[in-house]
Amino acid sequence: MRTFLQLKRADMPPLPPEMAGDDVRFPESLVAHFVAAYTTPGAVVFDPFAGFGTTLRAAERMGRQGWGLEYDARRAAFARAGLAAPERLIHGDARALADYAFPAVDLALSSPPYMLREDPENPLTAYTTPGAGYAAYLRDLQAVYALLAGRLAPGGRVVIEVANLKSDAGVTPLAWDVARHVGAVLAFEGEVVIGWDAYGYGYDHSYALVYCAP
Numbered sequence: 001m002r003t004f005l006q007l008k009r010a011d012m013p014p015l016p017p018e019m020a021g022d023d024v025r026f027p028e029s030l031v032a033h034f035v036a037a038y039t040t041p042g043a044v045v046f047d048p049f050a051g052f053g054t055t056l057r058a059a060e061r062m063g064r065q066g067w068g069l070e071y072d073a074r075r076a077a078f079a080r081a082g083l084a085a086p087e088r089l090i091h092g093d094a095r096a097l098a099d100y101a102f103p104a105v106d107l108a109l110s111s112p113p114y115m116l117r118e119d120p121e122n123p124l125t126a127y128t129t130p131g132a133g134y135a136a137y138l139r140d141l142q143a144v145y146a147l148l149a150g151r152l153a154p155g156g157r158v159v160i161e162v163a164n165l166k167s168d169a170g171v172t173p174l175a176w177d178v179a180r181h182v183g184a185v186l187a188f189e190g191e192v193v194i195g196w197d198a199y200g201y202g203y204d205h206s207y208a209l210v211y212c213a214p
């Protein structure tokens with residue numbers, strides 16, 4: 001497995017104008033890399049933070065089953081419209097992952113909702129409610145991945161795409177903090193560094209953190 005990838009966001013298809021201002025997608029090329037590395041046709045690929053449906057769409061294109069959860073109703077509807085099996089994208093809350101029916105997961109791949117240390121909103125309600133701070137956010141995210149650990153198929157993997165974030169207040173070491181928190185509930189297998197043509201928050205690279213069952 002290569003541990004450095006160079007990928008482009010520039011080739012992503014445009015979003016409808018009403019959604020284009022909040023384009024938090026990763027490209028299908030990222031999904032394709034990990035789906036090819038860790039799954040075979042027919043496998044279950046799951047995204048607990050499905051967003052615009054990139055993971056599920058790319059998985060379907062590669063002959064895998066795309067399953068996922070998305071909190072935001074408008075994004076869930078948009079994602080469903082692009083899927084061959086739209087019923088597998090559930091409008092729901094990853095914090096309640098235990099409540100949803102989906103098959104054992106061969107690969108979970110996501111870029112979780114993120115925050116700067118100083119942000120006031122809760123990323124895990126898609127920024128629609130006040131947050132309880134960065135530490136609480138990391139604990140909630142850890143709890144999601146603890147639930148996911150119990151839903152992995154034998155040999156299943158979890159890949160999290162995440163970056164550190166620079167702002168006027170300094171660096172939020174989000175990648176390090178997510179790695180540490182998720183590493184307490186899943187076994188860390190290593191990271192892949194992804195170089196991007198464009199990224200944001202002061203960086204042009206991110207990390208794909210790879211885990212398996214503890």
Ligand SMILES: C[S@@+](CC[C@H](N)C(=O)[O-])C[C@H]1O[C@@H](n2cnc3c(N)ncnc32)[C@H](O)[C@@H]1O
Pocket residue numbers: 024025026027048049050051052053054055069070071072075092093094095110111112113114123124125126
């Ligand atoms: C960084 S985006 C993921 C984008 C996705 N990788 C794509 O390419 O479209 C994170 C997503 O998680 C969603 N989200 C936030 N809180 C959530 C929760 N509790 N359960 C499920 N989804 C949630 C947000 O609405 C957002 O769409």
